[in-house]
Amino acid sequence: MSSPTLADAQRPAPDAVPTPPLLWLESLNRGEHWSGIVRRGVSLRLTALEAGANVSALLYNFELLSERYCMADTLKAQHTAFLTKGCACYSDLGRIMCSITADSCGWHDTFSGLSDASMIAGRYGRSRFQEERNSAHKNGRDSILNELGKYGLGKRDLTANINFFSRVSVNAEGALTFEPHNCRAGDFVDLRFEMHTLLVLATAPHPLDPAPRYEPHPVRLEAWYSGPAPAHDACRNRCSENGRGFRNTEMMFLP
Amino acid sequence: MSNSLAEIDALQKVTVAAGEPWLGQVARGQTFRIVDLEGNQAVDTLFYNAHDREEHYSACDTIRGSGNLYLTSGVRLLSNLGVAMLTITEDTCGRHDTLGGACSAESNTVRYALEKRHMHSCRDNFLMALAQHEVGLEKRDLPSNINFFMNVPVSPEGGLSFADGISAAGRYVQLRAEMDVLVLISNCPQLNNPCNAYNPTPIQLLIWAAG
Numbered sequence: 272m273s274s275p276t277l278a279d280a281q282r283p284a285p286d287a288v289p290t291p292p293l294l295w296l297e298s299l300n301r302g303e304h305w306s307g308i309v310r311r312g313v314s315l316r317l318t319a320l321e322a323g324a325n326v327s328a329l330l331y332n333f334e335l336l337s338e339r340y341c342m343a344d345t346l347k348a349q350h351t352a353f354l355t356k357g358c359a360c361y362s363d364l365g366r367i368m369c370s371i372t373a374d375s376c377g378w379h380d381t382f383s384g385l386s387d388a389s390m391i392a393g394r395y396g397r398s399r400f401q402e403e404r405n406s407a408h409k410n411g412r413d414s415i416l417n418e419l420g421k422y423g424l425g426k427r428d429l430t431a432n433i434n435f436f437s438r439v440s441v442n443a444e445g446a447l448t449f450e451p452h453n454c455r456a457g458d459f460v461d462l463r464f465e466m467h468t469l470l471v472l473a474t475a476p477h478p479l480d481p482a483p484r485y486e487p488h489p490v491r492l493e494a495w496y497s498g499p500a501p502a503h504d505a506c507r508n509r510c511s512e513n514g515r516g517f518r519n520t521e522m523m524f525l526p
Numbered sequence: 527m528s529n530s531l532a533e534i535d536a537l538q539k540v541t542v543a544a545g546e547p548w549l550g551q552v553a554r555g556q557t558f559r560i561v562d563l564e565g566n567q568a569v570d571t572l573f574y575n576a577h578d579r580e581e582h583y584s585a586c587d588t589i590r591g592s593g594n595l596y597l598t599s600g601v602r603l604l605s606n607l608g609v610a611m612l613t614i615t616e617d618t619c620g621r622h623d624t625l626g627g628a629c630s631a632e633s634n635t636v637r638y639a640l641e642k643r644h645m646h647s648c649r650d651n652f653l654m655a656l657a658q659h660e661v662g663l664e665k666r667d668l669p670s671n672i673n674f675f676m677n678v679p680v681s682p683e684g685g686l687s688f689a690d691g692i693s694a695a696g697r698y699v700q701l702r703a704e705m706d707v708l709v710l711i712s713n714c715p716q717l718n719n720p721c722n723a724y725n726p727t728p729i730q731l732l733i734w735a736a737g
Contacts, residue, residue, distance in 0.1 A: 336666075337664070337665050337666040339666075341627065341670075342585070342586075342625070342627070342670055343625060343626055343627020343628070343670050343671075344627060344630075344633045344636070346625055346626075346686050347625075347626055347627065347633075347637065347678075347686065347688070348633070348636050348637055350685060350686050350687060351684060351685065351686055352625070352680040352681075352684045352685065352686045353684045361633075361636070363630070363632075363633075363649075363668070364630075364632045365630070365631075365632025365633050365634075365635050365636045366632075378684070382585070382586055382589055382595070382625060383586060383589065383590045384584065384586025384587050384589070384590050385586070387608050389608065390608075412607075412608075425580065426580040426581065426606060426607070427579070427580040427582065427606075427666060427667050428666055429584070429606040429669070430669045430670065431584075431585055431586045431669065431670045432586070440682060440684075441595050441680050441682065441684075442682055443682065444594070444596075445594045445595040445596040445621075445680070446593060446594050447589070447590070447593050447594060447595065478590050479590060512636050512637055515635055515636050515639075515640060516636045518640075519632070519635060519636065
């Protein structure tokens with residue numbers, strides 16, 4: 272990693288180092304998509320191995336797949352238009368799927384959606400497996416659909432997603448601006464899972480990333496057992512809304 | 527121009543009472559108008575491709591496609607497959623929300639208080655309409671929706687608030703269907719925030735033939 276700059280010094284300090292032993296570790300190659308079941312009480316660190324990474328994510332309750340991450344409920348419960356440390360990611364049934372316990376990046380987008388095949392082809396030209404093998408270009412929507420199909424889910428289950436490590440700013444008139452330097456090499460975000468979750472990830476480019484070359488970035492996943500949110504917790508105490516969201520979630524796991 | 531559309535020429539003209547759902551069809555080329563009869567009413571709306579119900583309105587694709595968080599004249603409403611479903615052709619209100627989503631019994635417990643669970647909500651309206659009309663849609667087909675006439679400003683720092691409405695009696699939004707669509711509406715019954723000025727009121731829906 273490069274030496275710290277002034278901009279780096281203004282960023283939130285990293286904390287909450289994963290507690291050993293790691294349950295597992297995986298690396299996602301450039302453009303790779305991934306899905307897995309993450310149980311309540313497990314924390315997952317996503318680390319951008321290069322600057323400019325994007326991880327598009329959708330979350331589903333593994334015990335009730337029709338319950339899924341809800342951008343609208345997440346944003347309005349916490350009066351925010353983006354995600355960072357202290358935020359809870361809500362389902363559409365008033366429960367919390369995961370909470371963000373650490374974040375060296377500071378801003379994660381959740382309203383810009385996924386890149387798609389026509390966007391990537393229009394920007395970077397045609398790219399097929401036949402010529403390029405596993406370097407062939409990937410896009411967010413097809414990547415997510417590919418993973419959803421493994422669980423009997425599909426197009427109809429495409430809802431507003433999270434784009435970890437990406438920042439899209441809005442001016443007073445609502446116009447969007449993609450911030451190209453939001454994610455540095457080594458930036459990470461920690462997700463503590465509050466329910467058994469089907470997590471679907473795609474590392475394809477963000478839909479608004481104007482990068483002149485197709486260059487998605489690799490990402491590392493590290494899982495460890497942290498336990499679910501304790502009684503005194505920054506995410507739980509962020510606002511009274513989150514207190515009730517955790518209460519709704521915990522009702523589901525009472526013996 | 528669409529200004530010349532006379533109510534008497536409408537193929538369909540219905541009034542939806544406060545707090546009630548409506549499910550209907552608008553064919554490609556037809557014009558669909560939603561009128562805020564008494565002002566500051568939130569109209570929670572979803573669209574589906576009438577021939578492929580798995581294709582639905584997508585808030586994210588629409589926002590990203592137009593490059594702007596707010597919906598108004600000229601914005602194409604895109605599907606989860608990135609296809610234009612309808613275009614907003616007229617808007618006398620000026621700004622509509624698509625971040626805030628629909629209220630629900632469960633989100634009411636989070637946002638306001640556990641005792642608010644019993645209050646009627648948009649997502650209960652959506653589910654009731656889907657159960658009654660048997661159009662092959664269910665809860666998993668309820669993505670983030672549009673809130674016509676609702677004002678949810680986002681600050682440059684990323685703050686989000688539910689602000690007083692900017693609509694008024696008689697203001698309307700008009701759309702041209704770019705494909706045959708199913709329209710699912712909940713005329714929002716929310717009583718706990720200013721999205722309806724704490725007073726849900728009726729709306730009028732009009733459909734005109736392709737011009």
